């Protein structure tokens with residue numbers, strides 16, 4: 576079989592990578608080489624392929640170093656597999672991408688001054704978040720697995736990965752659109768006095784307040800998604816995942832992303848939290864949104880009545896009878912206990928995930944149109 580055909584087969588398949596055949600190291604080498612290649616492209620066209628807000632946060636020299644060592648590691652793994660004659664076709668794929676990356680300048684591509692305000696896709700955000708999330712969450716999921724027999728490449732991983740790619744690429748559009756919507760729709764509510772007062776709150780208090788405010792809005796928005804039929808059409812896409820892991824949370828309809836972000840950001844903008852507080856909130860929400868879906872056995876003992884854990888959110892995604900339309904909070908579990916929507920179950924963990932009746936089709940494109948074509 577042709578290497579390319581084998582590669583296609585691999586990406587279309589799912590299940591455990593057989594150990595001892597060079598598949599795990601081969602996939603790591605190939606994945607890393609792909610990200611390196613994309614990284615080199617981002618260096619060549621920063622005005623179209625990188626995110627201005629993110630560019631400010633990272634150091635370009637550190638990125639070059641990361642790119643260099645990723646190329647080295649990927650090449651070393653591929654070379655090792657070639658020498659041991661394990662999955663050579665996969666190593667060949669990695670070498671091709673490494674070769675292309677080097678031919679295009681590798682980690683030494685010069686970055687000249689470039690114009691601001693060009694339309695862009697968040698390729699840098701995609702590369703860095705995929706790299707970081709894979710490192711952190713695959714490790715956590717292997718170390719504290721809930722369902723130990725669930726492989727990294729489980730069923731329908733392609734669909735969620737497709738959502739992950741698109742959600743990251745359109746980050747610029749989402750930022751622009753939510754900002755515009757928040758200002759247009761909620762700008763009238765901002766009061767200088769209140770904003771100044773909130774701005775001066777001590778950091779810990781402000782942080783608690785921002786997460787609480789965000790979660791209160793998130794709770795009622797989320798509840799509306801479940802209780803208003805037309806909104807459920809959008810949200811059903813998110814609930815159609817049947818295996819929970821860190822990637823599963825990426826499955827979300829873009830319209831839902833837009834509506835929820837706008838509504839959650841509205842009070843944050845109106846109240847005028849400081850930049851440090853908003854940045855800390857973004858880190859918390861970014862981590863928790865992924866972690867809550869992860870395949871980890873975390874319940875937190877009595878603290879689980881206060882904070883949202885993977886256990887709490889796994890129940891939200893269950894199609895078991897006691898779990899339907901329950902556990903809406905994203906940060907503070909006590910909101911569901913307060914509003915009477917917390918799951919009360921004898922068992923510690925749910926049995927089945929997904930939409931009851933399983934009527935949402937698999938595949939990114941079909942899920943994108945699903946809310947508009949579903950005859951439910």
Ligand SMILES: [Zn+2]
Nearest residue numbers: 797810814891
């Ligand atoms: Zn939900």
